[in-house]
Every structure is written in structure tokens, then in C-alpha cells.
Amino acid sequence: MSEVETEREMIERLRAGDKSACAQCVEQHASGVYRLALRMLGDEAEAEDVVQETFLSAFKAIDSFEWRSGLKTWLYRIATNAALMRLRRKTPLAVSVELPEEDGAETVPTQLFDWCCLPENDFATSEAKTELEAAIRELPEKLRAVFVLRELEGLSGEETAQTLGVSIENVKTRLHRARLWLRERLSGYFTELARSHEEG
Amino acid sequence: MEEHHCQHLLGELSAYVEGEASEALCAEIREHLAGCENCRAVVDTLNKTIQLYHTLPQPDLSDGARQRLYRTLNLEALLKP
CATH class of the missing domain: 1.10.10.10 (Winged helix-like DNA-binding domain superfamily/Winged helix DNA-binding domain)
Structure with missing residues (x-):
């Protein structure tokens, strides 16, 4: 069975409320979702909350999954939005994926010492x-x-x-x-x- | 990084470090790097930065967090040790 067919079958089982499919989905994707949330938020407890929110939301909204992306991408999208929401609550004006490119990050190099050959x-x-x-x-x-x-x-x-x-x-x-x-x-x-x- | 060539290089650096730059561009960049110590430092340390974050350990859910996740999702019966 191809990867696409396997994923299609998984989605159908999730839609049917198959608990073993839910567990399989968690086993496949929870670690990645956790790492993403932890890197975004820098806090283990908050990252764990985001993992729970992500799978609760995903299983609840699985009927609205539209096949425009893979399951992993869809879960990561839910998790990223949840993490960004948390960051926005902390610093309301600082977070938006829609901010203009020039805002928020100066990237013209000023540090010009070549440290790459340290031991x-x-x-x-x-x-x-x-x-x-x-x-x-x-x-x-x-x-x-x-x-x-x-x-x-x-x-x-x-x-x-x-x-x-x-x-x-x-x-x-x-x-x-x-x-x-x-x-x-x-x-x-x-x-x-x-x-x-x-x-x- | 004030010279025109340095700014040009900075703009093209993404394709260069991704290995997506054309042969002509790579040659142009290599030629510039040979004569520009500052840009050489930026490219060297940029490559080193990329190498460093690719070797970071991958954190994972703790056993406790995994158990709480299964409980939250009403999947406790399916939790494997």
C-alpha cells in the first residue's frame, strides 16, 4: 500500500472514531508536535499543553480535513497556531506570521570574526x-x-x-x-x- | 559589509549555502570570498552555525507527558509501556 493510501485509510479510520487509529496517529506524530511546540515556546509544560490541544482539536475537526496537505502538515499547522496564540498572549504586539519582512529581525552581519575553526x-x-x-x-x-x-x-x-x-x-x-x-x-x-x- | 559586492553576496548567500546557486554564481562568490576576509568569515561561520544546530539533541515527550496525553484523549486502554 502506498504512503498516500495508508494515510487515506488512517484518515477514514479517524473519521470513524477508531481509537486504535487515534493512538497510531499519536504515536506517529506526538514527538514531532512536542518538539515543534517546545522550540517555539521554550517551556516544557506549555509544549505539553500544546500537544494535548493539537490532538484534541485535530480529532474533533478531522471531518474538515481537506487533503490539501498531508496529515503531518495539518497537525503541525494546528500546533503552530496554538503556539503562536500563546506567544501572542504573552507579547500581543510582537507576534504575527503576516508581519512585513523588514520588521523584527536585523540580519546585516556586524560580527566579522571567523570563529569557525575553534577546536x-x-x-x-x-x-x-x-x-x-x-x-x-x-x-x-x-x-x-x-x-x-x-x-x-x-x-x-x-x-x-x-x-x-x-x-x-x-x-x-x-x-x-x-x-x-x-x-x-x-x-x-x-x-x-x-x-x-x-x-x- | 559596506561594499556593493559584499551586499550582493549576502543577497545570494541563501542559494549558495543551499547548494542551489548556478555554477556561474558559485564561481563569482568563490572569487569574491578569496579576496574578502569579512565575507569569508560570514560564510564560514554561517556554515558552522548550520552544522551546529543540525547536531542538537532531539527532545521527546516524557513518559509522564505521554500518559497524560493518552488520558486526555481517552486512549488510556491503548497506552503501551
Whole structure:
């Protein structure tokens, strides 16, 4: 049976209220939905709430699933909207996937020290990983959604565009800006580390 | 990053790091990088940044969170250990 046929059968079983299909759907997608929510919100308890909301909403609204995208993309769309709603409640003016491109993220490089050739050990420390996790959490929200879906969850450009309801060009632009933003943010930490090696 | 060529490179960098740039553009970028230390630093550290976040550990739902999810969805009977 092809992937499309398998998914079609799964949707039909979900529509029929088949609980084993619900459990199968949870097993297949809950981890991804959780990672997405956690990267978006930076809080385990809130991410868990988003996972619950996502599957409750999805199973309730499964009759409205329209086959324009895959089940995973549809679930990620529900989860992304739930996460963005939570962020909007925290900072009402800062979050919208529709904000103009020039708003919210300066990406012209100002950090020009080449830290890429630091010893590999320096990149593998828990401090370096913590710095990277913090940088991702600090990404402007409209860049973060694209970045998490595309780069951390591995959705294609088209799937990411469908999930967020934006164009593929928009996804490419935001992903590039997110990468530049993270580079700039990490450069502060790694440049300081490199200079401390020089002084030491 | 004030020179025209540097700004041009920055605009084309996305396609370059994705491996989607044409051969002609790649050659143009490589030529520029050979003579521009600042842009070389940006490209090197951008590639390193991408490499770093691709090696981040993947967090997963805890057992407790998974149990609560099944309970919320009335699927407890189907929860496998």
C-alpha cells in the first residue's frame, strides 16, 4: 500500500472514531508536535499543553480535513497556531506570521570574526549547546516558526509554506534571515571564547 | 559589509549555502570570498552555525507527558509501556 493510501485509510479510520487509529496517529506524530511546540515556546509544560490541544482539536475537526496537505502538515499547522496564540498572549504586539519582512529581525552581519575553526571540543560543550538553544528561543517569532519547521523538523519548503499559510519564497527568505540572525547571535559567544583562548 | 559586492553576496548567500546557486554564481562568490576576509568569515561561520544546530539533541515527550496525553484523549486502554 502506498504512503498516500495508508494515510487515506488512517484518515477514514479517524473519521470513524477508531481509537486504535487515534493512538497510531499519536504515536506517529506526538514527538514531532512536542518538539515543534517546545522550540517555539521554550517551556516544557506549555509544549505539553500544546500537544494535548493539537490532538484534541485535530480529532474533533478531522471531518474538515481537506487533503490539501498531508496529515503531518495539518497537525503541525494546528500546533503552530496554538503556539503562536500563546506567544501572542504573552507579547500581543510582537507576534504575527503576516508581519512585513523588514520588521523584527536585523540580519546585516556586524560580527566579522571567523570563529569557525575553534577546536571541535569548544562546540561540543554543554555551555555551547545551551547558548545555541537560547539563541533559537530568542529568534524573532516569525523567523522561528519557519526555522523550526524547516531546519529542525525537516519539513520541505512547500510543507512549511502550507503549514504557515505563506509562499515558498517567503519561507526561503525567512529561513535565510533566521540563519543569519543565529550566526550573528552565536558570534558574540564564540568570538569571546576564541579571544579568551588567545589571551590564555 | 559596506561594499556593493559584499551586499550582493549576502543577497545570494541563501542559494549558495543551499547548494542551489548556478555554477556561474558559485564561481563569482568563490572569487569574491578569496579576496574578502569579512565575507569569508560570514560564510564560514554561517556554515558552522548550520552544522551546529543540525547536531542538537532531539527532545521527546516524557513518559509522564505521554500518559497524560493518552488520558486526555481517552486512549488510556491503548497506552503501551
